Amino acid sequence: MIFKHSKKDAILVMICLTNVGLILYFAKQFATFSFSEAFVAGLFLVGFYCTNYQCVSHNFIHNNFFKNKSLNTLFSIINSMAMGLPQTLYYHHHMNHHRFTNGEKDISSLFKYSGENQEREEGILSYSFIGFFRIDLLALAKRAKKPQDKRLLIMETLGVLLLWGLLISINWKFFLVFYLPVWYLGQVAALMENYFEHYGTKPGNRETDSVSCYGKIYNLLWFNNGYHQEHHFAPTVHWTKITEVRKKLPDESQRRIVKFAHFTNIPH
Template sequence: MSTGTPVAPTEKPPFSRRVFKLEHASNVGPLLHIALWMGMTAAALFVPGTSTWYLAVPLIIVLSLLNLSLTIGVMHMHTHRPLFVSKFPNRVVDILCCLPGNLTAAEMREVHVLNHHRFNDGPGDVTATTGMDKGIGAIWYWVRYGMVVKIHTVRTVFAANPAPRRRKTRHQFIFDLAVYAAVIGSVWYVAGFEKFVLFYWVPFLITQVNAGYFAWLSHAPARGFTDEASTSLNNAGNILNFLIFNQGYHSVHHRYPGIHWSQIPDKLDYMRDVNPGVIVPYWMVAQSGWRLVVPGGFLNEGYGTKWKARLESRLEAGTVRSRYLPWFAWI
């Protein structure tokens, strides 16, 4: 099974690339998340009886998690490295990932790829956590993150005398927002007010906070570390990284931002340089935000030390990848 190694020019492209235009066969995983969100949203909106509380509550929870997966996870990896090798399906993915949280591909590119990866939570990073790593400032960061992203994107793509690339991004930004408004407005009209508020707007608002929390959590708790490898928090749980396609290894992502997600296991030797305190087991959703009231509550040196010992054993044995799901790390 392929694990992300680029195809040599003399080799015949794999079936997934020749027929389905996938950049890598493993990209069926992110596409499955998109399909799940679409299917569950449709079921919640149009299947009778879903407004009953014992159905509505689990549906809202699952939809909120899928929203975050598409808005931050799939859109993130897709912007760094498109899922397809063809323009049209990539633009379709752009728009589908925009629907759950109104985050466009233009915003992810301008704010995350071009700005955040350049300045890495330091001066110049519009999403820097400076002065907002504790208390009310942290909560304010979580809440306002989406607006910061939107404002920065508008300022950059609508700046005077833009470069041709920025002009193209501007057109895509406008088009994607127009499609978003048309789709959301149409579905709202068909589904009805109550169900749409319950199963779209409630998960939407939860996603806005979760996205801000995720962006904050990726760097704020690690601000006390000065070595480059340890300036990101790493959510290293195996199940979590299965669900988010190895993207919990944030230090590796910043060191190798352009690699395919299935290649991240091959780069986990970089985690040897990461301070164990910034290697944690919990999920990057707002439910773990209670740690804000505990000094140092987001760090977990004990877990990180044990995890690094397991990593060392796996590296020596050559078994960093899951035996049954070799696209994923399993430590």
Template sequence: MIEREPRRLWRNSPADAILLGLCIAQFAVTIALAALTPAGLWPRLGSAVLVTAMITYSVLIVNHMFVHQPWFNDARLNGIVSLVMSANIAQSAQAYHLSHVRNHHRYNNDRKRDGTTADFSSTYRYSRDDDHAPLWRYLAYSLVASIQEFAVTWASLRRLGGVGPRETTLRGLASRNPGRRAAELGQLRYDRLAQVAFTVLLAVLSWQWVLLCYLPSVAIAFTLVNVQNYYRHFGAEPDSRYANSVSYYSRLYNRLTFNDGYHQEHHLRPTAHWTRLREVAAQYQERLDEAGRVVSPVPPVVGFLDTGRIDRVAQRSSATRPTR
């Protein structure tokens, strides 16, 4: 009789247990803050700052790693993580997967064609010309889109969280395979219900905290996420596979963010686990160097400090803009 090897728990690496721990910790800390934050300006301000930091980090790092490479071999465990993650990031993790993996990584921050971009998060999408949109406009329009998504989630309660017939974007991104499509849209439904239930729980603990701390923190966190995305692509070349993104190679930053700084490498190999991104960098080093890509001297969330890049983009735009 041949004995079968026990199925491995972790899909890629036991190192993902660190990310799982961060996910669970954020969930617990958020509940504790709602229950225990005392009234008063400074306690609530401190609470809001912490929640903003946790949501921002979770969207950019923890959830981002998970949607590209789910942590477990067991789909049921990944489904449970998706529920907790959705509560943590105030949006469906499955919806994020569809928009980020199947849209952003397909079109790679493309320029406008026929008046718009195929990439819904492209830095060119809200521009009035062929250049990057100004940061303020990109952030304003992106925040409006996030608020609309938040409202759609709550409105979906009349369908028990299901994706409605008018949600053509999500339906268009879902798998065409009937089995996978049903699983993805089903997970999206459960994610939405988890997100709403979590918000209701926080409101039961302290509706004042939700209004004064939590909801403003969500809006600020989404804005910071969009700042990060903007400077991950600002000044890059969308049509070049080796220069369509911006990397940042600080050792400390990449240790704290699970190699998130290797963004060009991530776009080259979106399925590469975070533990292998340095190998991807080494593998493509020659081609990356030849491509004349942008390497940032600062983390992307403070990309506005890279004034040299901003000046170069402005000069390039002026040179290509037709004269009247």
């Protein structure tokens, strides 16, 4: 078996490949799209971007899919093309999030831009729609200090630029009026999901700093992403086994849990 942890990771690999394939297909067909068709295609891709960040890229960060190092490198490059952003940058961004979950040093903290006292979370709209522009991508790139990490970052960046060049050559209007806006909304959706995953919790306790939800359909479709407190408590546990961590956490009356899916964790 080529997979390091579970053959079920093949589903995540297929999502990545489908993501890239759809982008190229939509680029070729864009000239024939009606407004409504382009709108539906855009929503579809936004969903793919969010799923990639929360499930594909996220799980790959914590548990590389393949036994073979070269396959992991290849996947990292292809998934960078799917995300429109080097996987290595997201790796360092996400590792910062795990180390300082919602604290002062967390780049993605809900409290960071909430005001002088930082006692309440920032509003969900400003957090989601402005959040990407607050990220210092150059600073994240500088965290790739090992020679092999620098090489990987360069290859990932070249992969993204190659895709962009290909899209422009196919249909530059597609790139400007469809791809870039949809890509941006994908970042917004991913940030919004992160907001839902931590709203209503306080940093500083690995057992209560995140939100969990145990809806069966949500966790089936999103690879047990609902077990988010469990994930922050034991981040190296594979997504197929994360449900087992639930019993190690405090009583559910002492944690923030929402029904069905994270998006029901509506700010009030």
